[in-house]
Amino acid sequence: MTWTLFSKQRIGEKHVQPPPISAVVIPAEASSAKPHHVFPLVMLVLMGAAVLLVDATLPLRGLWFYDVLPRTPVASWLLLPSHLLFPGLPTAFFQPGMRTSQAGPLSLAWKETGILFASLVLLFSLYLLAIHRLAGRVSLRFILCSTLVLGILFTLIPVVTSQDIFSYIGYMHLGVFFHLNPLTTLPTALHNDPLQVWIYWLHQPSAYGPAWFLLTGALQELTLLAGLKQVEVMVLLLRWFSLGAHLGSTVLIWSISQRLPLPTDGASTLSPSRRLGAILAFAWNPFLLLEAGVNAHNDITILFLVLLALWFLVRFPGTLRGFALAAALLAAAAGIKITLSLLLPGLLLFLWRKPSRRGRSLLVTLGAYLGTILVLYAPFWQHGQVLHFLLINPGSAHEQNSLYEFLLRLYAGFRGSYIAPATQLSGSHLENLVHLISITSLMLAYGGLVVWALLPSQGLKNIADLLRWMAMAWLVYLLVGSPWFWPWYAITLFGLCALLEASSARFQRVLGVLDLPRAERMATFSLLTLYCWLSLAPVKTLIPHLHLFQVAYLRGLWIWLPPLLAVCAWPLWNQLQTQRNERKALCKENPR
Numbered sequence: 309m310t311w312t313l314f315s316k317q318r319i320g321e322k323h324v325q326p327p328p329i330s331a332v333v334i335p336a337e338a339s340s341a342k343p344h345h346v347f348p349l350v351m352l353v354l355m356g357a358a359v360l361l362v363d364a365t366l367p368l369r370g371l372w373f374y375d376v377l378p379r380t381p382v383a384s385w386l387l388l389p390s391h392l393l394f395p396g397l398p399t400a401f402f403q404p405g406m407r408t409s410q411a412g413p414l415s416l417a418w419k420e421t422g423i424l425f426a427s428l429v430l431l432f433s434l435y436l437l438a439i440h441r442l443a444g445r446v447s448l449r450f451i452l453c454s455t456l457v458l459g460i461l462f463t464l465i466p467v468v469t470s471q472d473i474f475s476y477i478g479y480m481h482l483g484v485f486f487h488l489n490p491l492t493t494l495p496t497a498l499h500n501d502p503l504q505v506w507i508y509w510l511h512q513p514s515a516y517g518p519a520w521f522l523l524t525g526a527l528q529e530l531t532l533l534a535g536l537k538q539v540e541v542m543v544l545l546l547r548w549f550s551l552g553a554h555l556g557s558t559v560l561i562w563s564i565s566q567r568l569p570l571p572t573d574g575a576s577t578l579s580p581s582r583r584l585g586a587i588l589a590f591a592w593n594p595f596l597l598l599e600a601g602v603n604a605h606n607d608i609t610i611l612f613l614v615l616l617a618l619w620f621l622v623r624f625p626g627t628l629r630g631f632a633l634a635a636a637l638l639a640a641a642a643g644i645k646i647t648l649s650l651l652l653p654g655l656l657l658f659l660w661r662k663p664s665r666r667g668r669s670l671l672v673t674l675g676a677y678l679g680t681i682l683v684l685y686a687p688f689w690q691h692g693q694v695l696h697f698l699l700i701n702p703g704s705a706h707e708q709n710s711l712y713e714f715l716l717r718l719y720a721g722f723r724g725s726y727i728a729p730a731t732q733l734s735g736s737h738l739e740n741l742v743h744l745i746s747i748t749s750l751m752l753a754y755g756g757l758v759v760w761a762l763l764p765s766q767g768l769k770n771i772a773d774l775l776r777w778m779a780m781a782w783l784v785y786l787l788v789g790s791p792w793f794w795p796w797y798a799i800t801l802f803g804l805c806a807l808l809e810a811s812s813a814r815f816q817r818v819l820g821v822l823d824l825p826r827a828e829r830m831a832t833f834s835l836l837t838l839y840c841w842l843s844l845a846p847v848k849t850l851i852p853h854l855h856l857f858q859v860a861y862l863r864g865l866w867i868w869l870p871p872l873l874a875v876c877a878w879p880l881w882n883q884l885q886t887q888r889n890e891r892k893a894l895c896k897e898n899p900r
Contacts, residue, residue, distance in 0.1 A: 347441070347442070348445060348454070352458075354438075355431070355438060355458060355592065356457065358427070358430050358431040358434050359431065359458060359462060359594075361389075361427045361430065362431055362465070363389050363461065363464070363465045364393040364394065365390075365393075365394075366424065366465055366467050367387055367399040367400045367467045368390065368400070368420045368423070369398040369400055370397075370412045370416050370417035370420040370844055371400075371844060372847075373400055373467045373843070374400065374467055374468050374471055375399075376467060376540065376543045377466050377540050377543070386465075386466040387466055397416075397420070400466070414844075414845060414848055414849065417844045417845035418845040421843045421844075428839075429837070431594050432836060438588070438592060439588050442585070442588060443582065443588065446584060446588065447584070448559075448584065448587070451558065452558060454592070455554070455555060455558065455591040455592060456555065459555070459597055460551070462551075462597050462600070463547040463548060463602070465601070468602055469598075469839045470603045470794070470796075473543060473604050474503060474506040475507055475514075476604070477503060477542050477546075478503050478504070478506075478507045479521060479524075480521065480524045480525055480528050480542075481501055481528075482495070482498065483521055483525055484525055484532075485501075486498070490521050491513055491688045492513050492688070492693045493513055494513055502539070506539075512701065513696070515701050516645060517643040517644050517685075518684045519641075519643030519644045520644040522684070527542070527545055527549060528542060531545060543604075547601055549609075550601070550604040550605070550609065551600050553600070553608045554597070557611050557612045560619050561587055561615065561807050562587050563619060564619050565583055565807060567622040567623075568622065568770075568771055568775070568811045586806060586810035587810055589806065589809070589829075590803070590809075593802065594832070594836055595832045599796050603796065606644050606645070607645070607796045607799040607800060610641045610645060610799070611800050613637050613641040613644075614651065614800060615803055616637050617634040617641075625771075628668070628669060631655075631659065631669055631672055632672050632673065632675075633676075634673075635672075635674070635677040635680070636676045638677065639680035639681050639684070640684070643680070643684040647785065650754070650781055651778050652677060653781075654768070654778050655673060655774065656670060656673065656674070657758065657761040657768055658777075659673060660762075661768055661769065703792030705732075705740075705743070706792060707742060707791040708791075708793060708794070709792075710792070710867075711864045711868060712745075712746060712791040713791065713863075714861055714862065714863075714865055715864075716738060716739065717861040720855065720856075720857075721851075721854030721855045721856065721857035722854065722855075725738055725855075727739065727856075746788060746790075749788040749789065750784065750785065750788055753784045753788055754785075754789075757781055757784065761777055772808075778804055779805055779808060782801045783801055793864075793867070795835040795838050795839075795867075798831065798835060802832075806828070827874045827875050830870035830871045830874040834867050838866065841859075841860050841862065841866060842860065842863070
């Protein structure tokens with residue numbers, strides 16, 4: 309067994325018995341193919357160049373994104389790519405109340421949005437070329453090292469496309485510096501803290517659970533031990549931490565995929581060559597690298613915890629220790645975002661199908677889950693006031709970036725109806741109706757998944773079935789249960805789908821319908837380019853004859869249309885191609 313930087317030859321497609329799960333290694337390949345040492349490096353350089361182009365484009369002021377290193381010496385040289393490629397164009401800056409007034413003319417904003425879209429398309433195209441041509445030609449070590457290089461380039465981008473990272477640091481300051489409960493205290497309490505002007509949700513306590521505060525608080529304590537209190541230091545530390553979580557998820561996907569049980573139809577697991585191709589597709593995913601290296605969203609950490617829970621299930625199969633550790637990690641993920649509790653019923657249904665020691669397994673699993681939740685929330689409970697944030701969370705009253713938003717805004721545009729702005733704590737009558745429809749749809753769809761899992765002919769027979777159930781449950785939540793939708797919510801789904809793709813060709817179709825690789829690639833494209841719809845130009849441009857209907861409201865369609873085309877249109881295209889080839893063969897056999 310060797311662990312080489314580049315695999316010297318393409319691996320055969322026959323089944324290979326995987327090594328122990330603790331040994332993350334790649335078997336040496338033996339074939340007549342010639343070594344490919346240069347091409348992977350060439351693709352890495354091209355990907356890096358595309359990242360630098362995105363780096364140069366994102367800080368353009370007309371895009372209306374947010375700088376994270378203001379008034380610091382390092383900001384000037386981080387903006388150097390923008391000044392070299394776009395001389396004369398103003399770059400991002402931050403002065404409260406002056407962003408929109410000094411963003412420049414709308415025509416220039418549309419031009420810069422077009423530049424951003426072209427740079428993201430180039431990055432995505434190179435990504436598709438890389439995962440197509442490098443499968444079987446690289447090792448896990450190369451994937452990890454190259455992902456680290458690309459991730460570092462992302463961490464040096466001097467702007468963020470989401471202000472959430474400032475909220476993370478603000479809630480952390482409330483606890484570490486002001487000794488207040490971040491789950492019940494508004495960020496308006498950050499008196500004389502220069503960070504306050506960067507926080508968008510000033511009138512809302514932390515929408516994240518105690519696990520995230522404990523984790524970020526520990527990171528802040530490390531900076532204090534080093535004598536560093538600057539916001540910029542914490543921004544970089546959160547970015548590096550998220551990048552490390554993304555690399556850890558990559559290793560876990562490789563490790564878990566080697567131990568998932570075989571499908572019941574007798575198909576074998578993927579060869580190491582195809583598995584590495586699937587892992588490369590996850591590791592180099594530009595959307596995931598952007599969210600980890602630029603915005604440092606905690607969903608990257610959540611995905612790592614979910615994958616680690618699955619790793620313990622396959623590392624200790626059928627044991628109480630495995631169930632308890634998996635439940636505790638799922639609870640930790642829910643301790644960051646409460647919506648992750650949707651994954652717990654899948655684990656319980658999986659245990660229900662195990663006749664041996666069913667009661668004991670369920671008791672231990674529930675005890676570990678609830679015990680972890682209790683330990684996490686106890687220091688922040690404050691006589692139950694911690695539950696109050698659920699009532700004033702904007703996601704519980706408004707719609708954003710979803711199909712619900714598109715339909716609601718289209719209806720309101722025709723009727724001239726009033727829609728409350730997202731900064732208000734309560735929604736309008738129409739928004740409340742939409743949320744009622746969303747909750748009802750989620751309950752029906754989720755209930756259908758639960759019933760399907762309980763069917764004797766279906767059910768969750770093994771870990772792979774559990775993985776597919778979790779992927780479908782999260783997809784249902786994103787599609788019908790989340791009127792308030794942001795692209796990083798899909799990170800968990802990307803990780804689960806990548807694990808399915810890396811395990812077996814049989815697992816690459818969820819419920820026999822969803823073609824994971826193609827749908828996942830198109831979802832990467834739509835979510836990556838969604839930030840073009842969130843820039844200044846689409847937000848400030850109205851569609852005529854529709855009351856206050858912004859071009860940006862089309863983003864709900866943009867998110868879901870490309871994956872839908874991949875699911876529906878691609879099989880039709882394949883059928884047409886097959887018929888065309890058959891006609892050509894028939895013409896050759898019977899020439900006139």
